[in-house]
Amino acid sequence: MLYYTNVNEDSRVERNLLQSTHSNTVVVVAGSGERVLALLDNESVAHVHVVDVNEAALFLLQLKLSALSVLSVDDYLRFCGHSPAKTAQRKDWFDQLKNELPPACMMYWQNNIASIEKGIVNMGHFEKFLHRVRPSINLILGKNFQNSFGSNGLRTAFPRKRWDFLLRIFSFHLVYQLWGNRDAAFVSPDAVVKQIPSALNQLVDDGALQSCFMAHLIFKGHLREMMQADFPPSLQKEVLEKIKSRIASASLTIHYHHTDVLDFIRANEAVLQGPVFYSLSDILSFENVDYLKQISEQLKAPGDTLVWRTFLRNRVEKDRIHNFLDHNDTRDHTADECTKMYQVFSSQNKI
Structure with missing residues (x-):
């Protein structure tokens, strides 16, 4: 199931935090894909690992990025449903780009063509x-x-x-x-x-x-x-143009992993050479606090940065924020988040 397909988080917070680091590798939970897009125009980032236990979320991001690489930015926005378009036109656009998709992803969207015709950002x-x-x-x-x-x-x-x-x-x-x-x-x-x-x-x-x-x-x-x-960063045309250019120039490699974040980090310790930027979305909506602490304990490289949110579950009391992860100070960015629905926190290993 696709839980979210449109913008659902104020990704300016993660975007600004990434710009303040020296990370060239990003590990990011897919979600709706919009928070991922908001990080991809950063020229310091060369490697992106998109991780999600929900394979449909990976297929959604693959579709969005393929559409962005094949279509103009304006047509990309129409294809996704951010701007109006006729259903037949969206199907024609999908026919143009479907061969760019991995086989499993292409089959998924062929079986869900009605979602594309109605605009995928409306179908979560x-x-x-x-x-x-x-x-x-x-x-x-x-x-x-x-x-x-x-x-x-x-x-x-x-x-x-x-x-x-x-x-x-x-x-x-x-x-x-x-x-x-x-x-x-x-x-x-x-x-x-x-x-x-x-x-x-x-x-x-x-x-x-x-x-x-x-x-x-x-x-x-x-x-x-x-x-x-x-506008959210992932809908700003200059951001999308830059992502489109980076994809075309092969200055950005994106890997997709249908797995759990903690399992991914444990299995790829040798690959994830720091400093790595980890964007975990509202992971505490689905996992408990101990799970997040286990992830934090896996991050040992100087400069490794962990960013996560809470939504309606596992919200953090103010007096617990500073030592929330025990071994690292936690910074609170909630005031920078425009929806007022999320808490946003980060933790960074000392350089």
Whole structure:
């Protein structure tokens, strides 16, 4: 199953952290592929190891990168579904690029051609959940709410009572389950779903709805009304052009590994010569803290950098952050994350 296919994390955090390191090797969890794309224009990076236990996530990134290498940037955005395109056109584009895909990946997408025709960024489990729930959300909030995306937020017209009612509704696990969300990150008993309405309320209070991609995805279903300057890195045309150029010049090698991150690191100790940059996404949505500590203990090279997130599970209390990994200081980058839903942390071995 594809859990996410569109942008779902503020990858500017990982992007800025990578730029501050001397890493030429990146190990990254695939996810939706958008966080991976945000790291690929960095000219210091020569080797990227994309790791995921979900093979469909690897196929998604392979499709996106093949599309970017074959199509123009504008057509890539249309093919993926970030911009409008006819279903027949997307199928024609797939026919142009499918021979660039590994056999298993090509077969997967041939069997899921309807997802391509509808735009792959609309077809993840999370994106489909939003599509189902969005009409009810917007009905509850009324038309005035859309004015909150204006430059000044039009606070005088904000439907506060409707908003507070919506926040209360989405503070309960059952609501997500009733609308068909089966992702453990949301519906596990220990998932703190109240973080979602809390984050959305902070965006409203800060007047930040217009600049936050997640708000656009939730309430509009697309990012086409965002200011270009606020676009996630993986959708910025100059970033995509640079990635496209790097792929064409073979200055970047990308390896795909259908395995567990910890198993991959243990099996490739000789290959992963530091400093290596590890981007693990919200791995604590699916693993416990001890698992993350085991990964951290495997990283011994000076300058090795580990970046991870928490979402609704295993969130870290402020008084535990500094010594969270026992042997390394942990830095908190949560304030730099625009959705207000994630905590983001990093740890780096001393050089």
